[in-house]
Amino acid sequence: xxxxxxxxxxxxxxxxxxxxxxxxxxxxxxxxxxxxxxxxxxxxxxxxxxxxxxxxxxxxxxxxxxxxxxxxxxxxxxxxxxxxxxxxxxxxxxxxxxxxxxxxxxxxxxxxxxxxxxxxxxxxxxxxxxxxxxxxxxxxxxxxxxxxxxxxxxxxxxxxxxxxxxxxxxxxxxxxxxxxxxxxxxxxxxxxxxxxxxxxxxxxxxxxxxxxxxxxxxxxxxxxxxxxxxxxxxxxxxxxxxxxxxxxxxxxxxxxxxxxxxxxxxxxxxxxxxxxxxxxxxxxxxxxxxxxxxxxxxxxxxxxxxxxxxxxxxxxxxxxxxxx
Amino acid sequence: xxxxxxxxxxxxxxxxxxxxxxxxxxxxxxxxxxxxxxxxxxxxxxxxxxxxxxxxxxxxxxxxxxxxxxxxxxxxxxxxxxxxxxxxxxxxxxxxxxxxxxxxxxxxxxxxxxxxxxxxxxxxxxxxxxxxxxxxxxxxxxxxxxxxxxxxxxxxxxxxxxxxxxxxxxxxxxxxxxxxxxxxxxxxxxxxxxxxxxxxxxxxxxxxxxxxxxxxxxxxxxxxxxxxxxxxxxxxxxxxxxxxxxxxxxxxxxxxxxxxxxxxxxxxxxxxxxxxxxxxxxxxxxxxxxxxxxxxxxxxxxxxxxxxxxxxxxxxxxxxxxxxxxxxxxxxxxxxxxx
Amino acid sequence: xxxxxxxxxxxxxxxxxxxxxxxxxxxxxxxxxxxxxxxxxxxxxxxxxxxxxxxxxxxxxxxxxxxxxxxxxxxxxxxxxxxxxxxxxxxxxxxxxxxxxxxxxxxxxxxxxxxxxxxxxxxxxxxxxxxxxxxxxxxxxxxxxxxxxxxxxxxxxxxxxxxxxxxxxxxxxxxxxxxxxxxxxxxxxxxxxxxxxxxxxxxxxxxxxxxxxxxxxxxxxxxxxxxxxxxxxxxxxxxxxxxxxxxxxxxxxxxxxxxxxxxxxxxxxxxxxxxxxxxxxxxx
Numbered sequence: 001x002x003x004x005x006x007x008x009x010x011x012x013x014x015x016x017x018x019x020x021x022x023x024x025x026x027x028x029x030x031x032x033x034x035x036x037x038x039x040x041x042x043x044x045x046x047x048x049x050x051x052x053x054x055x056x057x058x059x060x061x062x063x064x065x066x067x068x069x070x071x072x073x074x075x076x077x078x079x080x081x082x083x084x085x086x087x088x089x090x091x092x093x094x095x096x097x098x099x100x101x102x103x104x105x106x107x108x109x110x111x112x113x114x115x116x117x118x119x120x121x122x123x124x125x126x127x128x129x130x131x132x133x134x135x136x137x138x139x140x141x142x143x144x145x146x147x148x149x150x151x152x153x154x155x156x157x158x159x160x161x162x163x164x165x166x167x168x169x170x171x172x173x174x175x176x177x178x179x180x181x182x183x184x185x186x187x188x189x190x191x192x193x194x195x196x197x198x199x200x201x202x203x204x205x206x207x208x209x210x211x212x213x214x215x216x217x218x219x220x221x222x223x224x225x226x227x228x229x230x231x232x233x234x235x236x237x238x239x240x241x242x243x244x245x246x247x248x249x250x251x252x253x254x255x256x257x258x259x260x261x262x263x264x265x266x267x268x269x270x271x272x273x274x275x276x277x278x279x280x281x282x283x284x285x286x287x288x289x290x291x292x293x294x295x296x297x298x299x300x301x302x303x304x305x306x307x308x309x310x311x312x313x314x315x316x317x318x319x320x321x322x323x324x
Numbered sequence: 325x326x327x328x329x330x331x332x333x334x335x336x337x338x339x340x341x342x343x344x345x346x347x348x349x350x351x352x353x354x355x356x357x358x359x360x361x362x363x364x365x366x367x368x369x370x371x372x373x374x375x376x377x378x379x380x381x382x383x384x385x386x387x388x389x390x391x392x393x394x395x396x397x398x399x400x401x402x403x404x405x406x407x408x409x410x411x412x413x414x415x416x417x418x419x420x421x422x423x424x425x426x427x428x429x430x431x432x433x434x435x436x437x438x439x440x441x442x443x444x445x446x447x448x449x450x451x452x453x454x455x456x457x458x459x460x461x462x463x464x465x466x467x468x469x470x471x472x473x474x475x476x477x478x479x480x481x482x483x484x485x486x487x488x489x490x491x492x493x494x495x496x497x498x499x500x501x502x503x504x505x506x507x508x509x510x511x512x513x514x515x516x517x518x519x520x521x522x523x524x525x526x527x528x529x530x531x532x533x534x535x536x537x538x539x540x541x542x543x544x545x546x547x548x549x550x551x552x553x554x555x556x557x558x559x560x561x562x563x564x565x566x567x568x569x570x571x572x573x574x575x576x577x578x579x580x581x582x583x584x585x586x587x588x589x590x591x592x593x594x595x596x597x598x599x600x601x602x603x604x605x606x607x608x609x610x611x612x613x614x615x616x617x618x619x620x621x622x623x624x625x626x627x628x629x630x631x632x633x634x635x636x637x638x639x640x641x642x643x644x645x646x647x648x649x650x651x652x653x654x655x656x657x658x659x660x661x662x663x
Numbered sequence: 664x665x666x667x668x669x670x671x672x673x674x675x676x677x678x679x680x681x682x683x684x685x686x687x688x689x690x691x692x693x694x695x696x697x698x699x700x701x702x703x704x705x706x707x708x709x710x711x712x713x714x715x716x717x718x719x720x721x722x723x724x725x726x727x728x729x730x731x732x733x734x735x736x737x738x739x740x741x742x743x744x745x746x747x748x749x750x751x752x753x754x755x756x757x758x759x760x761x762x763x764x765x766x767x768x769x770x771x772x773x774x775x776x777x778x779x780x781x782x783x784x785x786x787x788x789x790x791x792x793x794x795x796x797x798x799x800x801x802x803x804x805x806x807x808x809x810x811x812x813x814x815x816x817x818x819x820x821x822x823x824x825x826x827x828x829x830x831x832x833x834x835x836x837x838x839x840x841x842x843x844x845x846x847x848x849x850x851x852x853x854x855x856x857x858x859x860x861x862x863x864x865x866x867x868x869x870x871x872x873x874x875x876x877x878x879x880x881x882x883x884x885x886x887x888x889x890x891x892x893x894x895x896x897x898x899x900x901x902x903x904x905x906x907x908x909x910x911x912x913x914x915x916x917x918x919x920x921x922x923x924x925x926x927x928x929x930x931x932x933x934x935x936x937x938x939x940x941x942x943x944x945x946x947x
Contacts, residue, residue: 019841026843027759033751034760034769037817040810041772044779044787070515071486072508102686110680111687119687121932126694127864128927129701130871132902133920135523137700139530147534173479173535175520186693193690194864195819198857202826217676233822240818240864243778249874250902258484258521269520274780275484278874279523281782282385283486283512285405297783304778308771353799353893355881362907365884366720372885380893382882383903397798524906549908641721 045301052295054288063295069260071280076292078299080260084177084270085303088252089245091181091266096188096241103189104196108226109218120197127190135254138183143255146182147174151267154178170267173257178266180256184248188241195237199230235315239308246304249274273300352623354381356389356402357488358524359543360423360606363643364402367630370637379626386488386512393417393609399619401609404488405512409585418612418661419586420654421605422627424576424644425543427493428567428602430529430552432538433459435472438547441555442467442564445500445593445601448557451539452480452497453504454518459537474537481531481540484521486513492604493541496592500601544572545642559601560593567600572644575603581650587657612661624658631655698924705918708911713918718884718900721909727919729886733801733895734923736888737880738869740805745812746862752813753820753858758846761825770821776814784810785875793879801894804880811872812865819861823854856938863934867927873898897923 055063055076066077103123107116151172159169170176203226211221227234257269258279273296284290354364361383368379384392386403393401394415402422412419429448431441447463450456456463460473483490491512498505508514522528525546532540533550544567547554556564565571578596579589591603608627614620631654635645646654702709712726719725752769760766788807793799827850835845851858876882881893882900897919904912904919 019844023841023843026846027755030751030755030759033748034755034766036748037752037773037776037813038769040813041776041779043791044776044784044810047787047790048783068515071513072511072515075515099686099689102683103690105679105683106687110683117932117935119691121928121935122694123687123690124863124867124931125698125924125928126690127867128870128924128931129697130873130898130901130920130923132871132873132898132905133697133701133917133924136905136916137697139527141696141700144534171479173520175531186697189690189693190867191864194860195822198860199822199826202823202857204828217672219676219679220672222679230826233826236818236822239774240777240815243774243814244868246778247780247783249780249782253484253523254527258523259519260515271484274782277780278782279485279521280513281486281786282388282391284387285390285486285512289513294786297780297786300778300780300783301775304775308774312771353881358906361903362721362909366722368884369720369723378885380881380883380885382893382899384877384881395794395797397793525908526906529908543908546908549910637722 045298048294048298048301052291052298054291055295058288058291063292064299067260067262071284071286071289074286074288076289078273078296080262081271081273081276081296082299082303083262084256084272085246085274085300087177087266087270088180088184088256088272089242091177092184092188092245093238093242095182095185096192096245097238099185100189100192100196100237100241103193104200105218105222107193107197108200109222120194123190123193125190126186127194131187131248131250134183134187134251138179138251138255142183143174143179145174146179147172150178154267166264167266170263170265173267173269175255175257176265176267176269177256180252180270180272181266183251183255184245187248187251188244191244192237192241195240196230196234199233199237200226203229231315231319235311239311242307243304246300246307247274249278253279273297273303351377352379352400352619352626353398354379354389354400354402354608354623355384355392355398356381356609357386357404357606358383359404359425359488359604360402360643362545363423363634363638363641364630366637366641367634368626370634371626371629374629375625377622377626379623385486386491387486390609393611396611396615399610399614399616399623402606403609404604404606405491406586406588406590406605406607407609409588412586412609416612417609418657419588419607419609420657421581421587421589421646421650422608422631423638424572424591424603424605424646425545425642426567426572426575426600426603426644427489427496427541428544428547428554429539429541429557430532430547430554431540432532432536432553433474434536436553438551438553439556439566440468440471441553442558443555444558445496449497449501449504451478452482452517452519453501453507454480476537479535479538480516480519481528481535481538482516482519482521483525483528484523487524488512488604488606489525489541489543490514492590492592492602495590496602499593544568548642557601559599560595561597561599563597565598565600569639569642569644571598571600572603573647575599575601576605576644576650577647581653587654610662613663617663620662624662628655698921701917701921701924705914705916705921708914708918709921713915713922717886718895718915719911720884721907721912724911725915727897727900727915727922729883729895730897730900730919731922732888733880733883734870734897736890737801737805737808737876737894737896738866740802740890741808741812741869742862742866744805745809745865746816749813749816749861749865750820750858752817754824754846756817756821757824758842758850773814773817776810777818780874781807781811781872782874782877785878788875789878799879799881799893801880801890801892804876804894804896805890807875807879808869808872811869811875812862815865815868816858816861819864820854820858823857823861824850826857827853856935859934859938863927863931866930870923870927871898873902877902 068075068077154168253275259269364381389401392398494510522531529550575594638645716726792803883895901916904916
């Protein structure tokens with residue numbers, strides 16, 4: 001039994017007590033930060049649910065699959081914006097993930113050491129370009145290029161194929177889902193590539209070196225050692241990019257064509273949730289209109305929720321198949 | 325290593341706070357229509373140089389302007405679409421016009437230059453309804469016998485964002501075409517039967533310039549700056565009018581501004597032999613009994629300066645300033661309505 | 664038999680290396696294309712006046728001084744607010760709640776916040792700040808930007824901390840180091856580069872965001888460092904100028920974009936150099 005006086009005087013015990021208090025305080029501090037994140041999202045989602053109340057109560061479930069968008073007749077439906085958001089984001093991911101992956105491999109395994117910082121900084125630079133510049137560049141420089149060279153090529157070469165040909169038949173405007181998808185891809189590449197590069201470089205050298213020592217090629221090391229080790233963080237990076245793509249406004253609205261019509265072809269214009277909100281919010285002149293726009297914002301949260309859940313389930317299954 | 329960075333950042337922040345205490349406050353804030361942004365900022369800059377009072381006007385859209393003045397987060401709002409007198413009295417707002425402009429149709433057909441093509445209101449409505457789909461349609465050809473019109477599809481370009489320009493355009497089409505009125509109607513944002521949407525006047529200009537055989541509508545300043553092929557339109561008196569500051573002015577002068585209270589006038593399809601059929605006015609909204617009387621007084625002083633002395637600057641920017649008789653009526657309205 | 668397998672592996676490897684290099688070239692290509700466009704279109708106004716003059720009305724010469732200052736102030740404040748909370752939340756997720764239900768929920772919620780369109784966050788902040796005080800302000804703008812910084816920092820901090828090998832954690836704990844010191848002095852130091860990447864990514868993102876500032880900070884054509892009033896900022900100015908019919912304003916928009924991008928680049932390079940130097944210093 002420790003003598004109380006000695007215990008209080010004993011520097012080691014005092015230190016231990018102070019450390020435990022500091023530990024408790026630190027834990028409380030970081031926990032409140034985490035709870036704050038929870039509150040922030042709940043607050044934003046709640047404010048949008050409240051704002052969208054009128055639209056949901058007026059249209060009910062029909063809001064989800066209605067193709068209407070008539071501000072004068074006050075008929076609104078979310079199908080076209082949801083479709084546009086999903087398609088452009090999917091396209092963006094299809095282009096961005098492999099390219100980011102390639103960039104990350106290049107920067108961590110292939111490039112000579114002196115090249116790494118400059119090229120990494122260059123890629124990071126893409127992230128710093130304001131999104132409206134992507135929009136303007138897309139509209140004035142890239143869309144004409146697409147309309148003059150890429151669209152006609154797609155039309156003539158792939159437009160006549162059965163089934164998927166419908167994706168590539170369309171007007172040679174240069175505007176539309178495909179252009180928007182590519183511009184979005186360029187926007188999210190720096191985010192995904194930065195995270196991938198960062199996590200690839202944290203793989204402990206012994207792991208890689210043992211694989212090399214056994215005679216693995218660079219590709220085999222990357223695919224079988226680096227990637228599994230960093231799988232969670234890599235998915236995190238992809239989500240970062242996906243998040244940007246789903247919510248991107250300015251770049252998309254300049255090149256998507258902003259048409260409230262549903263079309264199968266990627267060459268046709270369309271509309272996205274974020275672009276619709278940004279375009280029409282300040283001019284919405286009836287409370288139902290405003291409410292429908294806010295309801296769209298809420299639906300974007302829902303779409304994100306669904307996409308992320310599916311991604312997580314897929315990841316969990318992959319991990320289970322590998323025996324984790 | 326962690327601490328030094330945080331300390332450095334903190335120090336920077338403190339420096340910024342010191343900065344803050346040495347700053348000047350902006351006197352008046354206004355927000356609203358994009359259309360008037362260039363001319364209001366020019367007037368504000370001149371006014372600040374002259375008197376030192378700072379008027380900060382930002383373009384967030386007519387709807388935004390109405391919403392912000394109703395929420396009293398700004399001292400005045402600006403809207404391309406006038407509010408009805410009932411709505412104004414319900415909100416306790418006063419309204420008056422401040423500048424005139426016009427919307428012009430623009431086309432991109434190789435070989436057709438600015439001012440050469442002739443159109444009528446019903447023809448434009450039919451094109452935007454999607455009823456007339458080709459450039460060599462008989463109606464267009466009969467109006468323009470000396471132009472070479474190709475056998476190509478018309479790509480309609482409209483606005484993707486809500487806008488007062490769209491409101492005035494669709495209001496005009498509703499006046500001249502019953503089918504348009506019933507099928508589509510008027511508004512800052514409408515359900516376009518056909519075409520692609522460009523963001524802002526700039527977006528529409530860019531699309532029209534890029535897409536051959538396209539047909540859109542923009543404000544005159546954009547048509548001139550981007551060297552686009554605008555068209556003549558037949559007005560209600562039956563004459564084909566070229567869009568210009570003069571024809572906008574004639575349209576504004578022909579309107580009877582005292583007919584409705586609070587200057588509620590939409591001057592599309594104006595009468596008068598030389599009036600441009602798609603002229604438009606922008607309105608300023610202010611509280612009749614404002615919370616901050618000093619700010620409103622300062623804002624009114626600014627508008628007095630702008631309406632009485634700002635004609636030349638307005639002209640260089642392709643706007644039409646109000647006729648002096650109207651200015652007098654507006655100033656009387658201020659004394660009576662705004663306290 | 665063994666030879667053909669070796670050949671196959673070699674070919675796959677060579678193909679992968681070529682594709683990876685190609686990918687990097689593609690990335691650089693886009694960058695050069697876009698940067699060149701902003702540079703050449705902004706060239707007419709890329710002179711000293713850009714940094715010393717205020718935003719002009721149409722028809723006059725001017726620069727973007729008030730916009731740069733406003734953006735720097737608001738972005739700085741946003742990072743100052745968002746980073747500590749973000750690092751705190753990420754630390755909690757990685758060190759205290761890695762596999763708990765609460766942790767998984769917060770992670771999920773954070774991912775959703777990541778994809779929120781910035782205009783939605785702007786409207787949310789408008790409702791809780793501008794509507795409450797009755798006017799636009801730079802503080803509201805900074806808060807809106809902080810909400811965009813927050814989820815990015817949370818996610819990257821969480822991931823980077825998780826990547827630190829547990830051997831380091833266990834070794835320090837075995838030595839009797841209290842947990843908060845383990846985290847602050849060992850784990851943070853090990854993942855500093857990654858966390859910094861997260862902060863820089865967030866900063867890069869907010870330098871280009873227009874929508875959240877439109878309803879919170881509005882904009883200001885005059886010189887003002889009063890954060891309790893509408894504040895000039897580069898994205899909104901670019902937006903308004905780009906949508907106007909005036910050549911001079913267009914050039915200012917492109918030039919503004921170019922400068923902000925260069926600023927982000929310099930910040931990135933400087934912080935990486937500092938990190939590298941510190942790391943080398945520690946290793947000695």
